[in-house]
Amino acid sequence: MTVLFDKVCLIGIGLIGSSLSHAMRAGKLAGRIDVYDHDAEARTVTVELGLADQVHDNVAGAVMDADLVILCVPAGAVADLAPEIAKSLKTGAILSDVGSVKQAVVRDLGPHVPDKVHFIPGHPIAGTEYSGPRAGFADLFKGRWCILTPLPGTDPKAIERLQLLWEKMGSQVELMEPGHHDQVLAITSHLPHLIAYTIVGTATGLEETTQREVIKFSASGFRDFTRIAASDPIMWRDVFLNNREAVLEMLGRFTEDLTALQRAIRWGEGEKLQEWFTRTRAIRRSIIDAKQA
Amino acid sequence: MTVLFDKVCLIGIGLIGSSLSHAMRAGKLAGRIDVYDHDAEARTVTVELGLADQVHDNVAGAVMDADLVILCVPAGAVADLAPEIAKSLKTGAILSDVGSVKQAVVRDLGPHVPDKVHFIPGHPIAGTEYSGPRAGFADLFKGRWCILTPLPGTDPKAIERLQLLWEKMGSQVELMEPGHHDQVLAITSHLPHLIAYTIVGTATGLEETTQREVIKFSASGFRDFTRIAASDPIMWRDVFLNNREAVLEMLGRFTEDLTALQRAIRWGEGEKLQEWFTRTRAIRRSIIDAKQA
Numbered sequence: 001m002t003v004l005f006d007k008v009c010l011i012g013i014g015l016i017g018s019s020l021s022h023a024m025r026a027g028k029l030a031g032r033i034d035v036y037d038h039d040a041e042a043r044t045v046t047v048e049l050g051l052a053d054q055v056h057d058n059v060a061g062a063v064m065d066a067d068l069v070i071l072c073v074p075a076g077a078v079a080d081l082a083p084e085i086a087k088s089l090k091t092g093a094i095l096s097d098v099g100s101v102k103q104a105v106v107r108d109l110g111p112h113v114p115d116k117v118h119f120i121p122g123h124p125i126a127g128t129e130y131s132g133p134r135a136g137f138a139d140l141f142k143g144r145w146c147i148l149t150p151l152p153g154t155d156p157k158a159i160e161r162l163q164l165l166w167e168k169m170g171s172q173v174e175l176m177e178p179g180h181h182d183q184v185l186a187i188t189s190h191l192p193h194l195i196a197y198t199i200v201g202t203a204t205g206l207e208e209t210t211q212r213e214v215i216k217f218s219a220s221g222f223r224d225f226t227r228i229a230a231s232d233p234i235m236w237r238d239v240f241l242n243n244r245e246a247v248l249e250m251l252g253r254f255t256e257d258l259t260a261l262q263r264a265i266r267w268g269e270g271e272k273l274q275e276w277f278t279r280t281r282a283i284r285r286s287i288i289d290a291k292q293a
Numbered sequence: 294m295t296v297l298f299d300k301v302c303l304i305g306i307g308l309i310g311s312s313l314s315h316a317m318r319a320g321k322l323a324g325r326i327d328v329y330d331h332d333a334e335a336r337t338v339t340v341e342l343g344l345a346d347q348v349h350d351n352v353a354g355a356v357m358d359a360d361l362v363i364l365c366v367p368a369g370a371v372a373d374l375a376p377e378i379a380k381s382l383k384t385g386a387i388l389s390d391v392g393s394v395k396q397a398v399v400r401d402l403g404p405h406v407p408d409k410v411h412f413i414p415g416h417p418i419a420g421t422e423y424s425g426p427r428a429g430f431a432d433l434f435k436g437r438w439c440i441l442t443p444l445p446g447t448d449p450k451a452i453e454r455l456q457l458l459w460e461k462m463g464s465q466v467e468l469m470e471p472g473h474h475d476q477v478l479a480i481t482s483h484l485p486h487l488i489a490y491t492i493v494g495t496a497t498g499l500e501e502t503t504q505r506e507v508i509k510f511s512a513s514g515f516r517d518f519t520r521i522a523a524s525d526p527i528m529w530r531d532v533f534l535n536n537r538e539a540v541l542e543m544l545g546r547f548t549e550d551l552t553a554l555q556r557a558i559r560w561g562e563g564e565k566l567q568e569w570f571t572r573t574r575a576i577r578r579s580i581i582d583a584k585q586a
């Protein structure tokens with residue numbers, strides 16, 4: 001394969017950052033990879049696993065001369081990093097990220113981006129419940145979508161270059177408006193995580209003997225929720241704080257529906273329940289047909 | 294292996310009934326297997342797949358002379374079947390079931406059970422989102438729990454015999470009081486299913502373009518919910534109608550917790566969110582340690 005970017009800089013080397021390194025190494029897509037992380041332990045692991053050609057403990061050094069800079073930190077860390085990154089970016093560089101919320105990064109990073117730097121926010125729809133630099137693997141993005149949310153007026157050639165990188169890592173790319181991204185992800189990702197966190201927390205509030213049984217008999221449905229609710233707390237705190245409006249809007253709809261089903265259970269309205277449960281089966285079918293199952 | 298029961302009668306041959314047939318055949322645990330189902334199509338499939346030595350279109354004939362009768366029908370079907378079953382049971386037979394709610398079967402079937410028949414309700418904590426006689430397989434119960442909820446005074450020898458059958462099919466058996474079973478399952482199974490059904494339904498209520506994207510980007514969390522929400526509508530209608538109190542009680546706790554998290558999001562209380570999300574991680578750890586992951 002051909003090198004697509006001579007120097008790539010990854011800022012933050014957790015699950016996503018380390019997976020990017022593995023995937024770019026596997027495809028020989030980057031001439032060299034430089035990594036910055038604020039965490040000494042993460043930097044040590046980066047060296048140990050050979051995730052970088054050079055590891056930096058300051059942002060500016062890592063960003064210097066990079067053709068592509070990708071932020072792979074929690075949404076709440078972007079605002080503080082923005083000025084430091086901005087001042088070291090070279091002319092013609094592409095600046096991207098992998099954050100789960102897109103309006104927030106446009107808000108926090110956008111104003112700092114110098115002219116002649118191509119700012120193209122991104123979000124790979126791929127992940128696991130593990131975090132940290134040891135959690136990454138080269139195939140994470142294979143067969144998955146990556147959403148890019150460039151602002152109007154962005155150079156199409158730069159978008160194409162970044163798109164090609166994701167495609168070489170096995171992803172299909174979709175372009176979307178940041179606000180729309182945040183709405184779609186609120187229902188497909190943020191609300192499911194919030195609900196899973198809630199119910200697993202509810203279970204921890206039960207008396208101790210029941211709690212032991214909850215663990216023992218988790219295979220009956222609960223287990224799937226615990227996997228989701230094991231995801232990184234800081235990442236998810238930042239997602240909810242940074243996509244507040246869309247999450248609250250979807251949560252409102254969900255609560256209305258839940259109240260209606262609760263009422264149907266209380267009043268023994270079997271037909272209403274059966275009709276609802278039948279409708280949801282069709283969605284599963286569509287997901288299987290779309291090969292996302 | 295040794296035959297544990299000369300004649301086993303399965304009433305209802307869906308996912309669980311057919312899996313029982315496969316598992317008992319594989320272990321040579323039953324001298325013969327007789328099946329009753331009210332559905333002609335299910336009976337045809339039973340013959341086609343060799344799930345029974347004899348297929349019946351009336352309950353009485355199937356139950357006649359059986360040493361073990363297991364009901365494998367939705368909870369709502371038990372009350373109608375009870376008198377028919379009861380009058381054909383032979384002295385010394387064991388009568389059991391696999392239903393997901395246990396107080397209801399004690400209520401609907403219990404009063405009909407003749408003296409000298411051992412009534413031992415059961416519930417295997419094993420399943421998939423598929424239903425019908427083609428969905429079953431011999432290994433469904435392997436490595437899974439089976440809960441038995443005999444009433445006080447039940448012959449311990451009969452319990453032992455039924456327990457041995459489940460163990461030979463690969464399950465571990467736990468004895469429990471029916472009311473306690475219904476409470477534990479309300480949080481580990483019934484509430485997770487209700488919530489999954491709700492959110493998938495909420496998604497179907499969105500405008501059409503968004504709906505297409507929900508399917509496309511389901512890998513971000515939503516997908517796991519759709520699998521749960523593809524479970525059999527009739528079975529689940531009956532679960533909620535028959536375990537109403539415990540489900541409403543757990544739903545009340547869940548809603549309280551969800552409201553608290555909603556408030557934390559609205560007011561930007563990051564610490565509260567992070568603390569909650571950190572606590573739920575520990576539960577996942579326990580499930581992995583308990584080898585139920």
Ligand SMILES: NC(=O)c1ccc[n+]([C@@H]2O[C@H](COP(=O)([O-])OP(=O)(O)OC[C@H]3O[C@@H](n4cnc5c(N)ncnc54)[C@H](OP(=O)(O)O)[C@@H]3O)[C@@H](O)[C@H]2O)c1
Pocket residue numbers: 011012013014015016017036037038039042072073074075077080081098099100101123124125126127128129130131132133232235239
């Ligand atoms: N996990 C997923 O499933 C997934 C999927 C798609 C997108 N994303 C997005 O990808 C981003 C990274 O997620 P992840 O799962 O890779 O998280 P992660 O495994 O927790 O890694 C984040 C890394 O960034 C470091 N970091 C935090 N603040 C920093 C700062 N101010 N400067 C430099 N480094 C900093 C962290 O170090 P410390 O831990 O020591 O603070 C950690 O090494 C997030 O924006 C997330 O929304 C995640």
Ligand SMILES: NC(=O)c1ccc[n+]([C@@H]2O[C@H](COP(=O)([O-])OP(=O)(O)OC[C@H]3O[C@@H](n4cnc5c(N)ncnc54)[C@H](OP(=O)(O)O)[C@@H]3O)[C@@H](O)[C@H]2O)c1
Pocket residue numbers: 304305306307308309310329330331332335365366367368370373374391392393394416417418419420421422423424425426525528532
């Ligand atoms: N699925 C799971 O994950 C799971 C796990 C543990 C326990 N259970 C319990 O196991 C039981 C069976 O569930 P399943 O998943 O095997 O359901 P299923 O695949 O839908 O099978 C139920 C079978 O019973 C038949 N049936 C319904 N009413 C009947 C009646 N009055 N007389 C005779 N047959 C009747 C159904 O026929 P028609 O479809 O034509 O009506 C179908 O063939 C339920 O009580 C459920 O709560 C299920």
